[in-house]
Amino acid sequence: MSITGFFENVGSYTLLMKRVLTIPDRMREFFKDYFQEMYKLGVNSIWIVVIISFFIGAVIVMQIALNIASPMLPRFTVGAVSREIILLEFSSTIMCLILAGKVGSNISSEIGTMRITEQVDALDIMGVNSANYLIFPKITAFVSFMPVLVVFSMFMGIFGGYMICIFTGTPTVDTYVFGIQSFFREKLIWYSIVKSMLFGFIISSVSAYFGYSVKGGALDVGRASTDSVVINSVLILATDLVFTQLVLG
Amino acid sequence: MIVVKNLIKEFEGRMVLDDISTTFDRGAVNMIIGKSGSGKTVFLKCLIGLIKPSSGAILYDNENFLSMKSKEVKQLRRYMGVLFQGSALFDSKTVLENVMFPLDMFSRKNKRERQKRAEFCLERVNLSDAIDLYPSEISGGMMKRAAIARAIALNPKYLFCDEPNSGLDPKTAQLIDELIYDITKDFNMTTVVVSHDMNSVMNIGDHVIFFNEGIKEWDGTKSEVMNSDNQALNDFVFASDLFKKIKEADEIIAEKEEERVK
Ligand SMILES: Nc1ncnc2c1ncn2[C@@H]1O[C@H](COP(=O)(O)OP(=O)(O)O)[C@@H](O)[C@H]1O
Ligand SMILES: [Mg+2]
Numbered sequence: 001m002s003i004t005g006f007f008e009n010v011g012s013y014t015l016l017m018k019r020v021l022t023i024p025d026r027m028r029e030f031f032k033d034y035f036q037e038m039y040k041l042g043v044n045s046i047w048i049v050v051i052i053s054f055f056i057g058a059v060i061v062m063q064i065a066l067n068i069a070s071p072m073l074p075r076f077t078v079g080a081v082s083r084e085i086i087l088l089e090f091s092s093t094i095m096c097l098i099l100a101g102k103v104g105s106n107i108s109s110e111i112g113t114m115r116i117t118e119q120v121d122a123l124d125i126m127g128v129n130s131a132n133y134l135i136f137p138k139i140t141a142f143v144s145f146m147p148v149l150v151v152f153s154m155f156m157g158i159f160g161g162y163m164i165c166i167f168t169g170t171p172t173v174d175t176y177v178f179g180i181q182s183f184f185r186e187k188l189i190w191y192s193i194v195k196s197m198l199f200g201f202i203i204s205s206v207s208a209y210f211g212y213s214v215k216g217g218a219l220d221v222g223r224a225s226t227d228s229v230v231i232n233s234v235l236i237l238a239t240d241l242v243f244t245q246l247v248l249g
Numbered sequence: 250m251i252v253v254k255n256l257i258k259e260f261e262g263r264m265v266l267d268d269i270s271t272t273f274d275r276g277a278v279n280m281i282i283g284k285s286g287s288g289k290t291v292f293l294k295c296l297i298g299l300i301k302p303s304s305g306a307i308l309y310d311n312e313n314f315l316s317m318k319s320k321e322v323k324q325l326r327r328y329m330g331v332l333f334q335g336s337a338l339f340d341s342k343t344v345l346e347n348v349m350f351p352l353d354m355f356s357r358k359n360k361r362e363r364q365k366r367a368e369f370c371l372e373r374v375n376l377s378d379a380i381d382l383y384p385s386e387i388s389g390g391m392m393k394r395a396a397i398a399r400a401i402a403l404n405p406k407y408l409f410c411d412e413p414n415s416g417l418d419p420k421t422a423q424l425i426d427e428l429i430y431d432i433t434k435d436f437n438m439t440t441v442v443v444s445h446d447m448n449s450v451m452n453i454g455d456h457v458i459f460f461n462e463g464i465k466e467w468d469g470t471k472s473e474v475m476n477s478d479n480q481a482l483n484d485f486v487f488a489s490d491l492f493k494k495i496k497e498a499d500e501i502i503a504e505k506e507e508e509r510v511k
Contacts, residue, residue: 025354026353026354028353029353029354113340114339114340117335117337117340118333118334118335118337119337119338119339119340121299121333121337122331122333122337122339124299125297125298125299125326125329125331126326126327126350126351126354126355127322127323127324127326127327127355128354
């Protein structure tokens with residue numbers, strides 16, 4: 001992407017969001033779509049979040065236990081450090097990278113297909129604000145379901161570590177649980193939830209932008225959906241840096 | 250009535266529509282014909298406001314569409330029905346939900362009345378037995394009919410169709426043509442149909458406009474189409490063997506008539 005192309009995209013993204021972020025014409029239609037999207041984008045993502053969080057949580061505990069096996073450090077450090085990693089970065093950032101793949105490509109290919117088959121034009125011609133009608137329910141549904149996914153992810157990550165302690169015994173379950181509870185700051189949970197809602201907004205709006213601006217045929221829909229995953233991942237990581245510096249730094 | 254005045258559309262310096270002026274009357278099927286790439290779709294999209302023309306005027310019952318505020322445009326669009334080339338039905342909705350959609354968005358009637366209106370429209374296009382199917386489960390001809398039903402749900406004053414019978418077998422194509430013709434007369438609409446199919450022209454074209462490379466080359470009624478001396482139009486009309494033979498047969502009959510008169 002050239003520099004001018006980049007700024008052009010930022011410009012048209014902003015203009016699109018201006019059309020998206022307005023009060024829907026028909027609340028009844030909006031709520032119908034809102035719950036449908038919540039199911040499609042949110043509820044249907046629970047399983048992947050659960051599975052991945054469980055295994056990554058297990059691996060994090062295992063790695064930390066192996067790598068800080070030092071007599072200088074108390075064993076409960078494993079639990080405390082794993083908890084920080086899971087709450088701070090894994091359950092928000094890494095999980096959103098995964099969701100950028102699943103949800104992002106879903107949104108951009110769905111809207112892109114509607115664009116090339118003239119369904120978006122059909123909406124515009126009826127006098128419906130197509131951007132608002134198609135994209136607003138997706139953004140609101142996904143952002144508002146994000147806390148649920150994060151909480152699932154946190155729980156499953158810590159639970160994965162717990163299972164590893166049961167199987168390997170390093171550290172013992174009691175030590176792990178003690179570690180998890182020590183130096184706990186509730187603030188981090190809120191930090192993580194807010195951060196992931198921000199990422200949820202990025203994922204849903206950016207992939208909708210890519211889908212909405214597709215021109216051409218089926219091949220271009222595929223390209224838009226790949227592009228949206230790549231750009232979303234970069235944006236999430238960059239935002240993570242800035243957000244962490246601003247809030248915790 | 251729609252009046253188009255000196256409509257010009259350029260794409261990056263390339264003239265796609267070159268100074269088009271014409272009038273579409275109420276209660277008539279106006280057909281725009283021409284080869285692929287002659288600018289028919291671009292013209293239609295200018296009419297309905299999906300493409301902004303470079304210059305010119307489009308008057309909907311004496312109101313200039315191009316200088317309307319977005320609120321007025323929205324208002325006018327309630328009176329436009331559009332049948333897109335690929336039907337453009339919403340994949341995630343059933344046939345009935347598709348037809349109900351414009352009513353759900355714009356009608357103030359209650360749910361039962363809205364559903365009744367949608368069912369009436371579907372009956373009008375003979376699609377009453379497919380109302381619970383999804384677009385992916387019905388044939389191309391049925392999709393077109395469902396799209397027509399959706400287009401007329403809000404009782405439009407203007408109906409626009411882009412290649413309504415492309416990709417259909419001749420029999421179904423004729424049914425769709427007749428449907429468009431009948432509803433135009435029934436509801437006294439201003440209908441604009443884009444087509445490259447001479448059969449449709451002879452079937453339903455009250456007013457025929459011929460486009461050639463972005464220029465309005467010819468304008469007349471369907472009975473004049475066959476006997477025009479415009480070279481480009483003749484090339485287009487008689488590209489199909491069938492129409493060539495019809496014309497030859499006509500000439501032979503005419504000659505024989507002359508001989509008999511002598
Ligand atoms: N968005 C666009 N940008 C640039 N050129 C276009 C665009 N849309 C159509 N054209 C060009 O305009 C010409 C007329 O196209 P079109 O109206 O689709 O033809 P048809 O008569 O087959 O419907 C074509 O040469 C096409 O390449
Ligand atoms: Mg065309």
